[in-house]
Amino acid sequence: MLHLRLIAPPDTTDDVVRLIERTVGTTHLVVLPGAARNPVGDVVMCDVAREAGDELLTALRAAGLEETGSIAVENIDLTLSRRADKAEEEAPGEGADAVLWEHLAEATHEESTLTVTYVAFLAVATMLAACGVMLDNAILIVGAMAVGPEFGPLAGISTALVQRAPHLVWRSLWALLAGFAVAMVLTAGFSELMNVLGLFERSMVEAARPNTSFIWKPDAMSFVVAFLAGVAGTLSLTSAKSGALIGVAISVTTVPAAANAAVAFSYSDYSQTWGSVWQLLANLGGIVLAGVLTLLAQKLFWARQRRRPTSG
Structure with missing residues (x-):
């Protein structure tokens, strides 16, 4: 899976959260209001199945988050979570076949x-x-x-x-x-x-x-x-x-x-x-x-x- 750490301006946080929730294959959503200092904003974190990662990243960039905030992506080597397993099952295809174009x-x-x-x-x-x-x-x-x-x-x-x-x-x-x-x-x-x-x-x-x-x-x-x-x-x-x-x-x-x-x-x-x-x-x-x-x-x-x- 992939771990996303996002910084969103407070007035866009709800939109970012809705994008994540609408994307099949996401889980472990965390919102930390006002936690970011540079740039100032809310920190939003989530995990996403690799095969759904490109769709979510494309949507976040289309929303302008890379210009107004920040998008950081990390590979997760090990996740012990039933919710993570369920997210990977729901996402289309297999993670090994997925292409992260970004x-x-x-x-x-x-x-x-x-x-x-x-x-x-x-x-x-x-x-x-x-x-x-x-x-x-x-x-x-x-x-x-x-x-x-x-x-x-x-x-x-x-x-x-x-x-x-x-x-x-x-x-x-x-x-x-x-x-x-x-x-x-x-x-x-x-x-x-x-x-x-x-x-x-x-x-x-x-x-x-x-x-x-x-x-x-x-x-x-x-x-x-x-x-x-x-x-x-x-x-x-x-x-x-x-x-x-x-x-x-x-x-x-x-x-x-x-x-x-x-x-x-x-x-x-x-x-x-x-x-x-x-x-x-x-x-x-x-x-x-x-x-x-x-x-x-x-x-x-x-x-x-x-x-x-x-x-x-």
């Missing part, structure tokens, strides 16, 4: 911002992948995939397209493109440094590299794998099962492709460079398309769930 928009907004930390993670991941492709070491490649933070902007683009938020689309796209551009430039410089130190050699680029040669040889399966990973990643975000994101990260070759493109370019191997770029684009496109289609399917599913009569 939470998703907020999460992807934070993850799709071009920050120093984001660029640093992406650059380090790309450099690790560069070591992996030069040494033909699959373990280093997997490690670099896990470190890469690029799924955040990709999820941001998908969410923004479904929610028709062009500002977030451009924000996420800027973080994605600028982040990869900086990471690849830094990795090319890293490759030059490693060459001067004698740790990288041209022969390593020209070698067969059977464990990592797929990186610059994209095919239809590259897109298929990226698409499936995009579906899994989107589901992990909407269902709050973030542990699945690690599996998603090590299923796609975005970071290794960017790394190999940078290294190959530094050694003037343009065939590998372009092959890696196409691999990168295939993965990015597959993930975004999968994210959009998954979110649209979930939106349609929940629209139908809400039209069904509730139990009890």
Whole structure:
């Protein structure tokens, strides 16, 4: 379940309470008149089944509470209450399938911002992948995939397209493109440094590299794998099962492709460079398309769930 802590101006508290009471799947309603000091108002708290959370949050925002007061949402890990059990039974659908669009928009907004930390993670991941492709070491490649933070902007683009938020689309796209551009430039410089130190050699680029040669040889399966990973990643975000994101990260070759493109370019191997770029684009496109289609399917599913009569 979800716990909502609201601050409402005194003249709107009754309206807020009525919204909560009308929402199927709510319980444990508490009103503390005059308890809030900044902003001044009444504190209203309640618990709501996750599958009914989006409906209530949408109604509260439509009532203007985010402008005049405050809306805070927390996940409840454990609730021992018959009333809570009854609320979850009455709410349509299952909590694991529910999509909290407000939470998703907020999460992807934070993850799709071009920050120093984001660029640093992406650059380090790309450099690790560069070591992996030069040494033909699959373990280093997997490690670099896990470190890469690029799924955040990709999820941001998908969410923004479904929610028709062009500002977030451009924000996420800027973080994605600028982040990869900086990471690849830094990795090319890293490759030059490693060459001067004698740790990288041209022969390593020209070698067969059977464990990592797929990186610059994209095919239809590259897109298929990226698409499936995009579906899994989107589901992990909407269902709050973030542990699945690690599996998603090590299923796609975005970071290794960017790394190999940078290294190959530094050694003037343009065939590998372009092959890696196409691999990168295939993965990015597959993930975004999968994210959009998954979110649209979930939106349609929940629209139908809400039209069904509730139990009890």
